[in-house]
Amino acid sequence: MDISFRKIDVDAYDEDVLLETELYDPDPRDPQQVIDDAKAKAASVRTSLAKSDTLGALVTVLDNPPYGSNVEEAKNLTLQTIVTVLNNTKATDIPNVVKSLSSEAQDTLMKYLYKGMGLPGWGDVSGSVLLGWHEKLTEVAGTGCIVRAMTDRRSV
Amino acid sequence: MAIPEVYNISQSPITSHSFNADRTQVAVSLNTNEVQILSRSGADWTPVETLSEHDKTITSIDWAPKSNRIVTASQDRNAYVWQQTPDPLTGRTIWKPTLVLLRINRAATFVRWSPFEDKFAVASGARAIAICSFDPDNNWWVAKQLKKPIRSTVLSVDWHPNNVLLAAGSADMKARVFSAYIKDVDKRPPPSVWGEKLPFNTVSGEYSSPSGGWVHSVGFSPSGDALAFASHDSTISVVYPGGPAIYTIRFNSLPYVTLTWTSEDAIVAAGHDCQPVLFSGGPSGWQAVGSLDDTTAPKSASGARGASTASSPVGRLNSAAFNTFRNADSRGLGSSPGGGSSLATDTELFTVHQNTITTIRQYEGAPGAVTRVSTSGVDGKLVIWNVNTISGLGTKLSGLRVG
Secondary structure, eight states, X not given: OOOOXXXXXXXXXXXXXXXXXXXXXXXSSOHHHHHHHHHHHHHHHHXXXXXXXXXXXXHHHHSSOOOSSSOHHHHHHHHHHHHHHHHTSOGGGHHHHHHHSOHHHXXXXXXXXXXXXXXXXXXXXXHHHXXXXXXXXXXXXXXXXXXXXXXXXXXX | OOOOEEEXXXXXXXOEEEEOTTSSEEEEEOSSSEEEEEEEETTEEEEEEEEEOXXXXXXXXXXXXXXXXXEEEETTSOEEEEEEEEOTTTXXXXXXXXXXXXXXXXXXXXXXXXXXXXXXXXXXXXXXEEEEEEETTTTEEEEEEEOTTOOSOEEEEEEOTTSSEEEEEETTSOEEEEEOOOTTTOOOOOOBTTBSOOOTTOEEEEEOOTTOOOEXXXXXXXXXXXXXXXXXXXXXXXXXXXXXXXXXXXXXXXOEEEEEEEETTEEEEEETTSSOEEEEEETXXXXXXXESSOOXXXXXXXXXXXXXXXXXXXXXXXXXXXXXXXXXXXXXXXXXXXGHHHHHGGGOOSSXXXXXXXXXXXXXXXXXXXOEEEEEETTSEEEEXXXXXXXXXXXXXXXXXXX
């Protein structure tokens, strides 16, 4: 997601610049392992979905998501996997699924909802599905969850 | 239920407030470059004196209870210490400023006296904290700066009861504990959970919450053995360095920007949610207890009509702008100039404060047994709360979890 609105790089003139990567702890995994993990999760999510276990699928994919730089491929694959889960959930099931998630998983899900909304038309991202989830998630986790999705520098 | 004391001080935001020792006077800054000293007269506060020396907006005020001195910090990169002295011309007692040599090149953001009132710390946007002590030879206050490893604006500081350690919350997402030991002022502090040998600028701890966010407020517990901080990811965290353990409470509403410990096992925090919330816990865990504010009904009688339309329980989604747009959408109510009166009631929040609370301070009670706290905020109100009055867990607090 391109969220950079600054066109002039004012930091180029600052010898003591604070870099984006200094604001969060880096992922301890190396990039190759991150992509392997993402692929393994995608496979396990397909298995869960075949058994129509939406919650299990969502818990799996939201655990330990890829973040930071150099893992674009894993990030895209994870978003794709999550979108598949979201699209395959009946609207009436959403509130219960959202309530059963841990607060950490709720925050991660919120990050992916916003990432998805920032990419209209990407893959099979559907705005109306994301907004439906967003409404239910906000009812459960509140504005605090949205604030955390916006604040967290570990962007997914 | 004890009703909080509410004072409407001004129409403009109150950037900072600080009471004197016997709470008969309060120093406030109303988002200007002047400090107003208000004196209690019956059920009201009347201005008695104006302290003007700063060029730009005052960001923080602290009134030392024992030595009766006021220190102010401002965006003009200066701090002044104000002391009551007789005016040589008229003989009246006036507040006289003394300059502080801060040597910072950005705004001063926050100031606090040390517990023994022989030092104070000024946080600043210059990625530094100035630790100031008095130089009697020159009759001014000199500063020594804490710089490393601060990477951004320092937003708040808090002193450890031993007068040496200082906690700082910063916009680089970190809460840190520093040693602010000044050789000629301080005696060697006894060893504590934060370390034994503590020369100036020792970093005794560096903490952040899992999802980051500017650290708006920091506070040592009354014993000094625990540290709490509130950050902009809608969490508060409590650190026990001896444990070692960090408890982070995520909550459902908007971030808190200010907090204070009322006892060794209780914290009151407030912020964008417009209401002070009590947390309780100890070395084994923390949880939210409830709001000090009764948010079940609007505070003014005229606001009652708003209740029927306000059903969303989600934080400030149930706010003026939200309701305005929802009414415009579902009922075709526009914000036409003539229709202002019908919407006026909908802009009232159910909380006492009608906008963000920016400062919370201990008002009454010894450290560790605080019975009342005072808050001020963007709505120009000054409110004094009884910390033992909890209006139960509201619906929005029931979802709080310790993560």
